[in-house]
Amino acid sequence: MKIAIIGAGPRGIAVADRLVARSEKEKVNVEIKMYDPYPIGGKVWNPMNKLNHSLITNTVVSQVSFFIDDSIENPGPIRQGPSFYEWIQQIAPEYLKGSSVGKTYLDKLDLKENDFAPRGLLGLYQQWFFENIRKQTEKNSSLAYEQTEIKAITPVNQQYKIDFSGTSEKFDFVFMALGYGENKYNDEERTFAEFAKRNKLSYFGPANPSETNLDDIPATQAVIIRGLGLTFFDYMIMLTENRGGKFVQDGEQLKYIASGREPIIFAGSRSGLPLHARGRNQKGPSEEYKPRFFTKNNLKNLKNHTGNLDYNSFFKLFDKEIQYKHYENLIKDPDYSN
Incomplete structure (x- = not known):
């Protein structure tokens, strides 16, 4: 075979x-x-x-x-x-x-x-x-x-x-097992690319950041990054740390020390909000949380005669599970108990 x-x-x-x-x-x-x-x-x-x-x-x-x-x-x-x-x-x-x-x-x-x-x-x-x-x-x-x-x-x-x-x-x-394919520009992205070409600007469409050459972007140049997802962090590293800048610990926060070679970054997303920070990992590699309320049986019981779920009922069940786990963690936290 x-x-x-x-x-x-x-x-x-x-x-x-x-x-x-x-x-x-x-x-x-x-x-x-x-x-x-x-x-x-x-x-x-x-x-x-x-x-x-x-x-x-x-x-x-x-x-x-x-x-x-x-x-x-x-x-x-x-x-x-x-x-x-x-x-x-x-x-x-x-x-x-x-x-x-x-x-x-x-x-x-x-x-x-x-x-x-x-x-x-x-x-x-x-x-x-x-x-x-x-x-x-x-x-x-x-x-x-x-x-x-x-x-x-x-x-x-x-x-x-x-x-x-x-x-x-x-x-x-x-x-x-092709993974991520190459993206073709949609109409809006094509408009941006054509505008950049006419005005001798640089436009980088959706792509793998590690294959994007940013060397020609000069220091203090204004750069717009559209989106605050995972790709944003790649571009931020490439335009800051990879240009000699450093993030150093300052108490419980990070402080950025510039190298002087960075562009000026303007970042935003359609929601206008940055994504939530990733929580600290608290599970082992094979550990799986077992829900008490948000179970397959309870979800099945929420279905109506058409087989659909009512959003409000779904969210109440989900919220109940989250609150239960949150307070369980608080009770087990020695700092909270004391």
């Missing part, structure tokens, strides 16, 4: 792991090939992208793992292995020394379990995990990766023909 996985990011790697685990259990010989124009980990986590030394993940290191556990429904055969945090503590120091790219991340390993790691370091964890999967393949099975771009996929009889540059190959199954 020949299987192609298009995309070598987290989803593609996870699919490869489950295919290898199940084929081993069921004694089925498989030939798996993964394809991606970027290194293992995909373009978002590409450790060769220098910006991924400073742009960070949006999940704390202790909450990231590629190894399946019992918290997943119908996971198939379970293999034990280190979470991202455990890998950083136990394996990464030696593993990173084995490549020129890995060595550049050796100074990024001083992380606590609730810290956020550089994206490139997570890309290296994914590369290590991919190598770990390959070691699990049976004698008559294989897992390979090729850094190349797919040109076309065509159904042929009961198979799929994949075209590369000048060659093609047939597969029995194809898994698409």
